[in-house]
Amino acid sequence: MSNKPMPLATPISAPFWNGLKEGRVQLQQCNSCQQWTFYPRRHCSHCLSHDLSWKEVSGAGTLYTFTVARIPTLPEFAGAEPQILAVVELEQGVRMNTTLVGLAPDDIRVGMAVKPVRARVSEDGTVLLRYTGADVDLVERDEVPKAPPAPAADAGPARTRIDVKDIDALKALVSDQFSDWSNQILVDQALIDDFARLSGDDYWIHTDPERARKEGPFGGTIAHGALVQVLMSRMQVPLSFEVTGFTNMVNYGSERLRFPSPVPAGSLLHSRVRVKSVEVLPRGTQMIMEFNIHVVGQDRPAVINDLVILYM
Structure with a gap:
């Protein structure tokens, strides 16, 4: 178990989180005006209709903005990799707050094409949506904390x-x-x-x-x-x-x-x-x-x- 903040699924947002567990990215689409809505809501963010349906999408998009958190935003987010916070604009026009992975900070550019990465973050199967460059060979990754292998008995420099x-x-x-x-x-x-x-x-x-x-x-x-x-x-x-x-x-x-x-x-x-x-x-x-x-x-x-x- 980790103390990193985890999403709490509600009746409104549960289809989004359950979809990620099953390997799908889903967004709400309004059946009245055909516009897309994110974050999950009871009503369309454009015409306020309550007639919404969940639709599977690719999750691909472009990088709208990003920042490198040199000091972790919370102690629980400290790690070997820098914390790179980002906003991604999906092909459907909605914007999503996320974290970039598999990229060096110097290689990141606003407007670059990005794709989703499913990150398993707990033993109960909870999945968060990360993003990486469209040409990076990364689709899934396991972020559940694990004990590293013990070093060999003879490891280390000569004394x-x-x-x-x-x-x-x-x-x-x-x-x-x-x-x-x-x-x-x-x-x-x-x-x-x-x-x-x-x-x-x-x-x-x-x-x-x-x-x-x-x-x-x-x-x-x-x-x-x-x-x-x-x-x-x-x-x-x-x-x-x-x-x-x-x-x-x-x-x-x-x-x-x-x-x-x-x-x-x-x-x-x-x-x-x-x-x-x-x-x-x-x-x-x-x-x-x-x-x-x-x-x-x-x-x-x-x-x-x-x-x-x-x-x-």
């Missing part, structure tokens, strides 16, 4: 081995620069529900999608902060170094733990890390590593965890 006694080399790792991103982890409603049962925290903002959509501040359910923190262990951050020569390594805790932004159900997470400090203590060598976990596409972290590692 520099640093002996725990080489304090100067360890301190040289301290930096304001973060590592590259880890692999991505899907946080769906099923995982949130499993954690709620395990932890006993079944508060409705996490476990009741319908109530969270209507009453919650985030438009749907969100993951527990503790769940997101725990998932850090499943994110393989590509570190450039490996500490060697110690007898024991202990996860000593967190010097600082913060949850700056929510993680909506259906989000993909990834993380990165930097070495914040290295200190020699009587009980061993302490390294503090700042882990930042982000929803993919968002600049603001969901979790900041200054993890304390003790090498003995």
Whole structure:
């Protein structure tokens, strides 16, 4: 499940959404004046007649206008691709708000020919209508959030081995620069529900999608902060170094733990890390590593965890 806003079919609009599920684009045509109407209404937008019929159309048209949202219009729309909002003028003369896919922003031109793309966006079969260039080989696409494949055990660059006694080399790792991103982890409603049962925290903002959509501040359910923190262990951050020569390594805790932004159900997470400090203590060598976990596409972290590692 995702917190992206989804259409709610009404008795008036249901034929449009059901048609998309079945692979058809349908518009209303007035039987009195033969004009086309969109969005779905009870009456003709031209002569106000209530005598309307649903007719299948190709969905083809031209690009009337567009804009590239460099900052997502909602956090739920953040992703690897830029959000390209558009208005398409169909062959029947009606205009439709949509999203462009399969196109680089530099290749988009007002007036270009475009065609519909059926985008499956949820497991219940809900389909949204996207658009792409008329010459692009794209008809359908699956946008249901899925967990990416786990990286291979030997994936990632070779690491520099640093002996725990080489304090100067360890301190040289301290930096304001973060590592590259880890692999991505899907946080769906099923995982949130499993954690709620395990932890006993079944508060409705996490476990009741319908109530969270209507009453919650985030438009749907969100993951527990503790769940997101725990998932850090499943994110393989590509570190450039490996500490060697110690007898024991202990996860000593967190010097600082913060949850700056929510993680909506259906989000993909990834993380990165930097070495914040290295200190020699009587009980061993302490390294503090700042882990930042982000929803993919968002600049603001969901979790900041200054993890304390003790090498003995």
